[in-house]
Amino acid sequence: MAREASASCSICREGVCATCGPVLDRREIAVFIVAGLLLLFGILAVYATTWTLAGNLLLLAAAVVSGRDLLKTAAVSLIRFRFSIAVLVAIAAAGAFLIGNPAEGATVLYLYAIAEFLEEYAAGRAERSIASLLHLAPPTARVRRDGTEVTVGVEEVGVGETVIVRPGDIIPLDGVVVAGGSSVDQAAITGESVPVAKGAGDDVYAGTQCIEGYLEVRVTKPVKESTIARVAALVEEAQAHPSPTETFIERFSRYYTPGVILAAAVLMIVPPVAFGVPFLEAIYRALVLLVIACPCALAISTPVSMVSGITTAAHNGVLIKGRDALEAVGRARVMVFDKTGTLTTGRLEVEDVIGFGVPEGEVLAIAASLESRSGHPIAEAIRRRAGREGIVLDEVEEFVSTAGRGVRGRIGGSVYTVGNSAPSSGEWRSVYERLEAEGKTVVLVGTISGVIGLIALSDVIKEEAEATVAALRARGIRTVMLTGDNERVGMAVARRIGIDECYAGLLPEEKVAMVERLMERYGIVVMVGDGVNDAPALARANVGVAMGAIGSDAAIEAADIVVMEDEISRVAYLVALSEKTVSVVRQNVTSAVVVKLGIAALAVLGLVSLWMAVAVGDMGLSLAVIANALRVGRPGGAGRQASGDWPDGRAGR
Ligand code: ADP
Numbered sequence: 001m002a003r004e005a006s007a008s009c010s011i012c013r014e015g016v017c018a019t020c021g022p023v024l025d026r027r028e029i030a031v032f033i034v035a036g037l038l039l040l041f042g043i044l045a046v047y048a049t050t051w052t053l054a055g056n057l058l059l060l061a062a063a064v065v066s067g068r069d070l071l072k073t074a075a076v077s078l079i080r081f082r083f084s085i086a087v088l089v090a091i092a093a094a095g096a097f098l099i100g101n102p103a104e105g106a107t108v109l110y111l112y113a114i115a116e117f118l119e120e121y122a123a124g125r126a127e128r129s130i131a132s133l134l135h136l137a138p139p140t141a142r143v144r145r146d147g148t149e150v151t152v153g154v155e156e157v158g159v160g161e162t163v164i165v166r167p168g169d170i171i172p173l174d175g176v177v178v179a180g181g182s183s184v185d186q187a188a189i190t191g192e193s194v195p196v197a198k199g200a201g202d203d204v205y206a207g208t209q210c211i212e213g214y215l216e217v218r219v220t221k222p223v224k225e226s227t228i229a230r231v232a233a234l235v236e237e238a239q240a241h242p243s244p245t246e247t248f249i250e251r252f253s254r255y256y257t258p259g260v261i262l263a264a265a266v267l268m269i270v271p272p273v274a275f276g277v278p279f280l281e282a283i284y285r286a287l288v289l290l291v292i293a294c295p296c297a298l299a300i301s302t303p304v305s306m307v308s309g310i311t312t313a314a315h316n317g318v319l320i321k322g323r324d325a326l327e328a329v330g331r332a333r334v335m336v337f338d339k340t341g342t343l344t345t346g347r348l349e350v351e352d353v354i355g356f357g358v359p360e361g362e363v364l365a366i367a368a369s370l371e372s373r374s375g376h377p378i379a380e381a382i383r384r385r386a387g388r389e390g391i392v393l394d395e396v397e398e399f400v401s402t403a404g405r406g407v408r409g410r411i412g413g414s415v416y417t418v419g420n421s422a423p424s425s426g427e428w429r430s431v432y433e434r435l436e437a438e439g440k441t442v443v444l445v446g447t448i449s450g451v452i453g454l455i456a457l458s459d460v461i462k463e464e465a466e467a468t469v470a471a472l473r474a475r476g477i478r479t480v481m482l483t484g485d486n487e488r489v490g491m492a493v494a495r496r497i498g499i500d501e502c503y504a505g506l507l508p509e510e511k512v513a514m515v516e517r518l519m520e521r522y523g524i525v526v527m528v529g530d531g532v533n534d535a536p537a538l539a540r541a542n543v544g545v546a547m548g549a550i551g552s553d554a555a556i557e558a559a560d561i562v563v564m565e566d567e568i569s570r571v572a573y574l575v576a577l578s579e580k581t582v583s584v585v586r587q588n589v590t591s592a593v594v595v596k597l598g599i600a601a602l603a604v605l606g607l608v609s610l611w612m613a614v615a616v617g618d619m620g621l622s623l624a625v626i627a628n629a630l631r632v633g634r635p636g637g638a639g640r641q642a643s644g645d646w647p648d649g650r651a652g653r
């Protein structure tokens, strides 16, 4: 997996480094030392002694040793008639030898090999830290089998078995707590280092750490399907998909390399013919141009920045599933939020129950019975209230649930509905409007013939919602809220939070249509929702962000970007990170182009030597671009909104 960024840079390293790893191994060091010594003695022999032939042979050996991978790749490319960067460098080195400049020819190959290696190493660093996500989960687990505790490899633990987790242990597999209790540090997955209390019935995840208590966990997923493994797999996949900028650079290079060769040919012929420049000198300048033209720095600039951004985000509990998503967020000017469960906690409370010709208890009993099969936050609130009042639920038949509308079913001989569709107008209307005016979500409980009751619920706005919207505005991002709830509640929430635009009373398909309209009006649209109720709108938007997705595989699957923790401030973090990534990419591409053009101009005038071209125009530039890209993952600029700590690795460890 550590090969993604390099694999995507097809121009630079197509095949060059297919087998060598980014980790410095002994063999590689030995090769560098041997080649370096050959080069040194060769240069000494040629310039400081009279053993020119021996010196030339030493330099040839140095060239072959340090350029062996590159020369192989160049040969393969030429056979397939593809002009890769390897071809450019090989031509330049061979040319230097042919025109009697073996010291420079060998130096070019040597420096190039070192540059190549350093790039690999730096790029690999970002990727390896994704692999480190996986290593957070321990390789073994303590399982209770036949009454005794045995330690076995995590692959051998079956779903349904019970694992024992002691204080300080990292939980080995995803599961449900069946006994014991502890606070658990979930930073590995959520990026949030404040521990969460876990007791019987709570979900726990592989890679998270049991702090002080003892837990018995019934395993619910095999190790390969654990949340952390999926996150790592998805991030890995994301790193492999090029973003639009990268695709552009790759396409550009296809015409670029042959173009450069043509330009070099012109430079070799025109000055001697037109201006009387010595022929060998003209060839030399053309070779310098070939080296300068190496688009390595350009090609590597974007993937490294992207990988750096994606990796940092993953360590902060934000799973970005594609480089294009990261780039799109950085460019978006509008952010669309779903209301319930995204800007509000979604933990509704029943405030009022009102009956029309029916006792309140019966209204609640009918509603709770119907809602017993729905997973909507409204349903949960109604069930909870009924539970508190000790109401016994009735059997429901012919149950139907309609997204954005409500539920219907038959109890005994009659059909009832709970939701927002009103069969007719009636005495309930004024009460309904009064409750709505209080900012409550009101659902109607009805029969075929009319409304028999109202249930009013209140939701709580998330603490961070207002600050997040303000932070987005400060970045010039317009905020829009979509809700299936009524207009009055919607507007009240939007005003409180400071949302710019609000559209209420929308059915799920109308939310999708709204997202489409916003895309027409504003270009790139990022939609933030809970990922379950809002899946269609998330899918339709340019980028769908699912909040609080930990524990919901469906949400992790559905969205382009997944925020593990249900913490709205992470959205502002995500935007800051994306903007920083996009700006680093821009800086890298611009500076690479400017420096290359500058050096190329000097080369045409004969002011740059071959080895300088490699050291500055290729190696130096590539390294500068990589160093800049790694900045994305460092503190400053894109710091976390809520808690100030920016983990290069993870918070709190
Ligand atoms: P939001 O856009 O705020 O997330 P939804 O689209 O999930 O809201 O639901 C919109 C409206 O549909 C709710 O305000 C409610 O009136 C009605 N509704 C949806 N599901 C249910 C349910 N299970 N019980 C009662 N009403 C429901």
Ligand code: MG
Pocket: 338, 339, 340, 341, 530, 533, 534
């Ligand atoms: Mg919703």
